[in-house]
Structures are given as C-alpha cells and as structure tokens.
Amino acid sequence: MSYVKALTIAGSDSGGGAGIQADLKTFQELDVYGTSAITALTAQNTLGVQGVYPASPEALKAQISSVMSDIGADAVKTGMLFDEERIKIVADFASKEDFPPLIVDPVMIATSGDQLLEEKAEKALIKKLFPHAALITPNIPEAEALTGKKAGTLQTRKEIMRDLISFGAEAVLLKGGHEEGTDWITDILYDGAAFHYYHVPKLDTPHTHGTGCTYSAAITAYMAKGKALHDAVYSSKAFIHLALSEARSAGEGAGPVYHAAHRGENRASVHVEVEQE
Numbered sequence: 431m432s433y434v435k436a437l438t439i440a441g442s443d444s445g446g447g448a449g450i451q452a453d454l455k456t457f458q459e460l461d462v463y464g465t466s467a468i469t470a471l472t473a474q475n476t477l478g479v480q481g482v483y484p485a486s487p488e489a490l491k492a493q494i495s496s497v498m499s500d501i502g503a504d505a506v507k508t509g510m511l512f513d514e515e516r517i518k519i520v521a522d523f524a525s526k527e528d529f530p531p532l533i534v535d536p537v538m539i540a541t542s543g544d545q546l547l548e549e550k551a552e553k554a555l556i557k558k559l560f561p562h563a564a565l566i567t568p569n570i571p572e573a574e575a576l577t578g579k580k581a582g583t584l585q586t587r588k589e590i591m592r593d594l595i596s597f598g599a600e601a602v603l604l605k606g607g608h609e610e611g612t613d614w615i616t617d618i619l620y621d622g623a624a625f626h627y628y629h630v631p632k633l634d635t636p637h638t639h640g641t642g643c644t645y646s647a648a649i650t651a652y653m654a655k656g657k658a659l660h661d662a663v664y665s666s667k668a669f670i671h672l673a674l675s676e677a678r679s680a681g682e683g684a685g686p687v688y689h690a691a692h693r694g695e696n697r698a699s700v701h702v703e704v705e706q707e
C-alpha cells in the first residue's frame with residue numbers, strides 16, 4: 431500500500447501560519463503525505479514579514495527533482511514563488527507530460543501588506559505557469575492586478591474570470607474574503623462551462639493568517655485523493671470555513687487558522703448555487 435501524496439512549492443513562514451507550514455499541516459489533517467520545495471525563507475510572525483531570503487535557483491530545482499524522481503505526487507500546489515526566475519523553474523517541471531494536476535495560488539501580497547512576488551513577475555505567472563494549471567485561486571486584489579479590471583459587481587467578476595481562463599488555466603476560483611460591507615462571503619469557481627457559487631456567512635475574526643494557503647492546500651489534498659474539482663472545492667470550503675471559525679490568537683497580530691478544527695464535532699455549512707454559462 432502506498433500513500434496519497436501532494437507536493438507544495440512555496441515559501442516558508444517561520445511563524446507557522448501560512449506558506450509551506452500551513453500546506454503541510456493541511457495535507458496531514460486530510461491524511462495526505464506532504465512533501466515540499468521551498469522557494470524562499472521568510473522571517474515572519476503574526477505582525478508581518480520581517481525578511482525574505484530566496485532559495486537559490488539550483489536549490490529550488492534540486493528539491494523538486496528529488497521529490498518527483500522518487501516519491502512523486504498525486505497533485506502539486508504552488509504558493510509564494512517570489513520572482514520570474516523561480517516561476518520559470520516551476521513551469522519547466524509543470525510542462526512535462528506526466529506532471530500531476532497543478533493548483534496555482536498566485537500569492538502576491540501577504541495579509542500584512544508585505545510583497546511576496548515581485549511586481550514584474552506577474553506576466554511570467556500568467557504566461558508561463560497558468561497554462562499548466564488545473565486551477566488558479568486568486569483573491570480579489572490578485573485577480574484585479576492580473577487582469578487590470580475592477581471586481582466591483584458580479585458582472586465584472588465574471589468578466590475577470592473569463593479573462594483569467596483565457597490565459598490557459600482549466601479553471602479559476604475567485605475568493606471573496608476581501609469583500610467589504612457584506613454579511614455573506616462568496617467564492618466563485620468557473621471552469622468555462624458554469625459558475626459555481628459557494629456562499630458562507632462572513633466571520634468576524636481578526637485571525638485570518640494563512641486562509642488562502644490552507645484553502646488551496648486542502649483543494650490540492652482532495653484532488654490528490656481523486657475528488658473531482660467541484661467536490662474538492664466544496665470540501666475544502668467547508669474545511670477552511672471551520673478552520674477560520676475556530677481560529678485563535680498566537681502572538682500580537684492576525685492569528686493563524688485552526689487546521690485541526692475538523693477533528694471536533696462542529697461542521698460548516700456551505701450554500702452552493704450553479705449557473706450555466
């Protein structure tokens with residue numbers, strides 16, 4: 431018998447709430463064997479990012495080679511990629527025919543406001559990596575930066591998602607966590623054929639560190655286990671909502687989500703609607 435396996439290619443968060451650490455915790459919680467390739471070390475805590483120390487291109491290549499040539503992966507995710515050179519390295523691996531399904535979380539700016547991807551690398555993300563992705567998972571500011579459009583209304587959100595798909599990814603999940611002035615939060619999944627809406631009540635918590643990383647890691651884990659994209663997103667939405675609803679403080683700033691929340695009795699309820707294109 432062998433493990434179900436997932437690889438994360440991302441930055442390390444010394445504070446343990448986001449990046450590689452959030453991804454590996456999530457994989458473990460969902461009973462998936464996690465491996466990692468570190469793109470950059472960050473000196474980070476709940477208050478912000480105090481330093482970024484990129485891994486050398488050789489070190490990044492070697493980590494991915496070591497994992498893929500022996501252990502392999504049933505699904506792969508990317509998080510903080512830092513710059514164009516590192517994006518190209520990942521894209522070279524992802525372009526191989528037998529590369530597993532790839533989930534790209536286009537991490538650009540941390541909750542704390544710190545820059546995790548050089549601005550000039552956004553084009554490389556679009557051109558080199560998106561064409562290999564089974565799913566990309568931008569939040570609203572990232573989707574706006576990538577398309578140059580404002581996501582003010584539902585119509586403009588749909589337009590943005592169509593634009594993002596046209597860059598070559600099979601599907602896009604637009605996360606609504608940054609929505610202001612609403613009691614409900616809606617994430618929208620678009621696969622070129624239909625829009626799937628996932629509605630949840632907005633949680634009033636300052637402890638949102640690592641939500642995006644944990645969510646995309648959960649999707650990766652469920653896809654590694656063989657779930658279809660829509661099921662993987664639905665299960666992951668329930669996982670992140672519960673983890674966020676039980677998030678606690680760990681330091682002076684935005685605390686991390688509680689990855690183990692699903693072990694308890696509580697369950698999240700997610701309301702789903704589907705609209706054909």
Ligand SMILES: Nc1ncnc2c1ncn2[C@@H]1O[C@H](COP(=O)(O)OP(=O)(O)OP(=O)(O)O)[C@@H](O)[C@H]1O
Binds near residue numbers: 539607640641671
């Ligand atoms: N206050 C909230 N209440 C309910 N769900 C939330 C809240 N904030 C974020 N989420 C959910 O958390 C997930 C991550 O969304 P978000 O838009 O915050 O992504 P992100 O900005 O990439 O995350 P991060 O904060 O890690 O950078 C989404 O499913 C989103 O709907």
Ligand SMILES: Cc1ncc(COP(=O)(O)O)c(N)n1
Binds near residue numbers: 443449450472540642
């Ligand atoms: C290494 C790393 N990767 C990703 C994030 C984004 O997570 P968040 O927006 O929750 O800070 C982060 N802060 N650090």
